[in-house]
Amino acid sequence: MSSTLKDIAEKTGFSISTVSRVLHDNSKKYKISEKTRVTVQQTAKDLGYRINTLARGLRLQKTNEIGVIVPDIANPFFSALIKSLAGELRKGGYNFIVYDTDEDISIERSAIKSLLEKRVDGLIIASVGQDFSHIQKIRDASIPLVMIDRCFDALDIDSVSVDNVKGSLFAVNHLIKEGHTRIAFIQGLPGTYANETRLQGYKQALHDAGIAIDEHLIGGDDFRSMNGYLETKHLLTLSPPPTAIFTAGDLIALGALEACREHCINIPADISLVTFDDPVFTSYLSPALTAIEQPIGKMAEMAVALLYRRMKNPDDERTKVLLEPTLNVRNSVARLVPQTNTMHSN
Amino acid sequence: MSSTLKDIAEKTGFSISTVSRVLHDNSKKYKISEKTRVTVQQTAKDLGYRINTLARGLRLQKTNEIGVIVPDIANPFFSALIKSLAGELRKGGYNFIVYDTDEDISIERSAIKSLLEKRVDGLIIASVGQDFSHIQKIRDASIPLVMIDRCFDALDIDSVSVDNVKGSLFAVNHLIKEGHTRIAFIQGLPGTYANETRLQGYKQALHDAGIAIDEHLIGGDDFRSMNGYLETKHLLTLSPPPTAIFTAGDLIALGALEACREHCINIPADISLVTFDDPVFTSYLSPALTAIEQPIGKMAEMAVALLYRRMKNPDDERTKVLLEPTLNVRNSVARLVPQTNTMHSN
DNA sequence: CTAATTTGTGCAAACGATTGCATGATGCTT
DNA sequence: AAGCATCATGCAATCGTTTGCACAAATTAG
Numbered sequence: 190m191s192s193t194l195k196d197i198a199e200k201t202g203f204s205i206s207t208v209s210r211v212l213h214d215n216s217k218k219y220k221i222s223e224k225t226r227v228t229v230q231q232t233a234k235d236l237g238y239r240i241n242t243l244a245r246g247l248r249l250q251k252t253n254e255i256g257v258i259v260p261d262i263a264n265p266f267f268s269a270l271i272k273s274l275a276g277e278l279r280k281g282g283y284n285f286i287v288y289d290t291d292e293d294i295s296i297e298r299s300a301i302k303s304l305l306e307k308r309v310d311g312l313i314i315a316s317v318g319q320d321f322s323h324i325q326k327i328r329d330a331s332i333p334l335v336m337i338d339r340c341f342d343a344l345d346i347d348s349v350s351v352d353n354v355k356g357s358l359f360a361v362n363h364l365i366k367e368g369h370t371r372i373a374f375i376q377g378l379p380g381t382y383a384n385e386t387r388l389q390g391y392k393q394a395l396h397d398a399g400i401a402i403d404e405h406l407i408g409g410d411d412f413r414s415m416n417g418y419l420e421t422k423h424l425l426t427l428s429p430p431p432t433a434i435f436t437a438g439d440l441i442a443l444g445a446l447e448a449c450r451e452h453c454i455n456i457p458a459d460i461s462l463v464t465f466d467d468p469v470f471t472s473y474l475s476p477a478l479t480a481i482e483q484p485i486g487k488m489a490e491m492a493v494a495l496l497y498r499r500m501k502n503p504d505d506e507r508t509k510v511l512l513e514p515t516l517n518v519r520n521s522v523a524r525l526v527p528q529t530n531t532m533h534s535n
Numbered sequence: 536m537s538s539t540l541k542d543i544a545e546k547t548g549f550s551i552s553t554v555s556r557v558l559h560d561n562s563k564k565y566k567i568s569e570k571t572r573v574t575v576q577q578t579a580k581d582l583g584y585r586i587n588t589l590a591r592g593l594r595l596q597k598t599n600e601i602g603v604i605v606p607d608i609a610n611p612f613f614s615a616l617i618k619s620l621a622g623e624l625r626k627g628g629y630n631f632i633v634y635d636t637d638e639d640i641s642i643e644r645s646a647i648k649s650l651l652e653k654r655v656d657g658l659i660i661a662s663v664g665q666d667f668s669h670i671q672k673i674r675d676a677s678i679p680l681v682m683i684d685r686c687f688d689a690l691d692i693d694s695v696s697v698d699n700v701k702g703s704l705f706a707v708n709h710l711i712k713e714g715h716t717r718i719a720f721i722q723g724l725p726g727t728y729a730n731e732t733r734l735q736g737y738k739q740a741l742h743d744a745g746i747a748i749d750e751h752l753i754g755g756d757d758f759r760s761m762n763g764y765l766e767t768k769h770l771l772t773l774s775p776p777p778t779a780i781f782t783a784g785d786l787i788a789l790g791a792l793e794a795c796r797e798h799c800i801n802i803p804a805d806i807s808l809v810t811f812d813d814p815v816f817t818s819y820l821s822p823a824l825t826a827i828e829q830p831i832g833k834m835a836e837m838a839v840a841l842l843y844r845r846m847k848n849p850d851d852e853r854t855k856v857l858l859e860p861t862l863n864v865r866n867s868v869a870r871l872v873p874q875t876n877t878m879h880s881n
Numbered sequence: 882c883t884a885a886t887t888t889g890t891g892c893a894a895a896c897g898a899t900t901g902c903a904t905g906a907t908g909c910t911t
Numbered sequence: 912a913a914g915c916a917t918c919a920t921g922c923a924a925t926c927g928t929t930t931g932c933a934c935a936a937a938t939t940a941g
Binding site: 549550551552553556565566567568571590592593594595596 | 888889890891892893895896897898
Binding site: 193194195205206209210213214240241242243244245246247248249 | 896897898899900
């Protein structure tokens with residue numbers, strides 16, 4: 190079936206070395222004669238030669254593969270991120286291998302194990318992120334590594350993410366400016382970087398505006414839509430219910446929409462909604478959602494750039510990049526007349 | 536850093552063979568003594584041993600990797616499909632490597648080349664699908680291969696897809712039943728299996744209902760949202776415009792929504808919309824879209840099952856699986872009173 | 882007490898590619 | 912004609928595993 194250098198060597202009468210040089214070196218460098226080159230290339234084609242990257246990787250101690258780990262490949266944010274990463278990596282001549290951890294840290298551990306066993310040249314990880322002992326090990330083994338989206342402040346590792354605090358500030362300040370004070374937050378997976386920083390921004394915005402934080406208005410436990418659905422149902426039972434909901438991720442927002450629709454709650458007339466993340470469909474929803482957009486392309490670009498630098502120069506100082514989010518105002522937030530609230534609390 | 540069998544052998548005083556057997560065989564089989572086993576395993580842990588899959592793959596001529604190729608990883612349909620495939624493959628102890636071809640056949644070719652160079656044990660391909668010479672080569676090289684979603688009727692290859700003709704029949708018949716006769720079709724990438732079969736179903740439904748096919752109502756050239764946007768804008772300029780649009784894919788439908796909104800065309804009051812594919816957000820759109828759902832989990836399951844069978848038994852007869860689609864009726868189709876049309880054409 | 886078996890381990894040849902070093906054949910100087 | 916570059920190619924070690932075969936020591940059978 191697939192032939193080897195040896196087969197070609199035997200067929201042409203040249204040595205394996207010569208064949209190898211013709212097929213994979215810039216054959217000028219070794220002064221291979223034109224005639225030899227042509228003969229070898231032709232027989233290679235005839236025999237359907239296909240390099241064996243296992244053998245090459247073994248010999249060179251380099252695979253040209255980058256491992257990528259994300260919590261949920263079906264989440265629009267991550268699938269867009271993967272696509273961008275793939276494009277950036279291809280530019281540099283690297284292939285990549287993706288693992289989906291399903292937000293499960295034990296799967297994340299085994300994904301890392303697999304990738305290291307495959308001897309990838311580097312890793313880009315959006316960690317589940319509640320614990321980082323395994324990540325630290327990679328760093329200590331000095332394998333090039335960049336964290337993306339989910340970082341660890343405590344760890345001195347190259348990382349790229351959006352400024353989540355600022356994103357939340359944008360979102361919540363917007364709500365406050367429109368007159369809201371009872372603003373709920375439906376969070377994602379507690380303990381993850383993305384979640385904690387978004388929560389922090391939420392609290393800070395309220396605090397800056399002199400609004401007391403009501404823990405009853407903070408709930409939720411993962412980034413999936415079911416969480417948004419259940420939490421929203423719960424929030425709607427409060428009396429009075431919040432006038433606005435801020436969700437920590439796109440799928441959570443979908444769940445919130447569903448819950449509202451089920452209860453015949455109109456957005457934004459009855460309740461306002463803003464979400465982190467801004468996938469392609471946000472503007473077509475009913476209503477079009479006001480959302481915090483992350484610069485996904487830029488994130489991928491920076492992550493790959495950092496990785497290349499680390500691979501080239503292992504001892505450079507580590508960099509933590511924070512990118513600017515954008516608030517996209519659409520139709521899911523109502524302007525509240527001040528009295529509404531005041532009267533309520535009297 | 537990462538140690539090898541040799542390192543452990545030297546440290547413990549045993550041979551490489553023994554170490555290998557302890558670490559990777561069911562060491563009973565070779566009657567390794569308990570004491571040796573413990574010693575070796577302990578030093579392996581101490582030295583942070585990590586198997587080198589390149590070396591193992593080279594030796595065993597088997598990598599435990601399956602290559603997966605899709606046209607667009609960011610398309611919700613494919614990201615869901617990948618997630619399901621990953622789950623199914625993991626069950627069988629296989630890892631997988633995904634490639635995104637961006638609907639570009641030359642990228643598809645080079646993806647296949649890469650995967651074969653990596654010596655994957657099998658391939659699952661959703662081909663761009665306008666040409667199949669490269670696919671035929673894989674088959675001829677007798678590398679286990681399953682086509683998914685995009686198949687080739689002309690090729691005797693294991694394949695799994697939804698019954699696209701039936702899906703289109705469901706969609707168009709539904710429209711006809713609601714009184715529509717001027718039904719447009721915005722297609723995806725011409726020449727692809729998914730597109731041609733969906734188009735075929737569209738035409739057949741019209742034909743069965745005795746409605747003449749109007750080529751002006753058929754347009755479009757890829758599965759992206761921009762295509763839906765542009766085609767819809769064009770359809771709206773026709774006089775009279777169609778009363779209903781059937782789109783060949785989810786992203787196309789999003790584009791169509793945008794065009795309608797831009798022209799202040801209300802769905803379904805002014806025009807009805809049905810789409811192939813039913814991603815998680817369809818029911819939250821404005822309006823919730825009536826859509827044809829594909830059994831993605833089932834597709835993945837069948838594809839992997841077929842692949843396993845092929846790997847086990849290379850000469851079994853090939854199977855082409857067609858799965859049943861579902862019509863999910865929501866709020867994007869209006870019931871037309873018969874006269875409306877009749878009066879129009881008079 | 883010898884012969885046969887079992888137990889525990891090691892040797893060495895693959896798998897396919899890369900590359901520093903060596904070598905024999907030319908051609909060029911002086 | 913002797914010495915020296917240059918040209919074109921080959922040798923052989925190496926990367927880390929796996930595994931058939933071999934073999935000494937310990938055990939059991941007869």
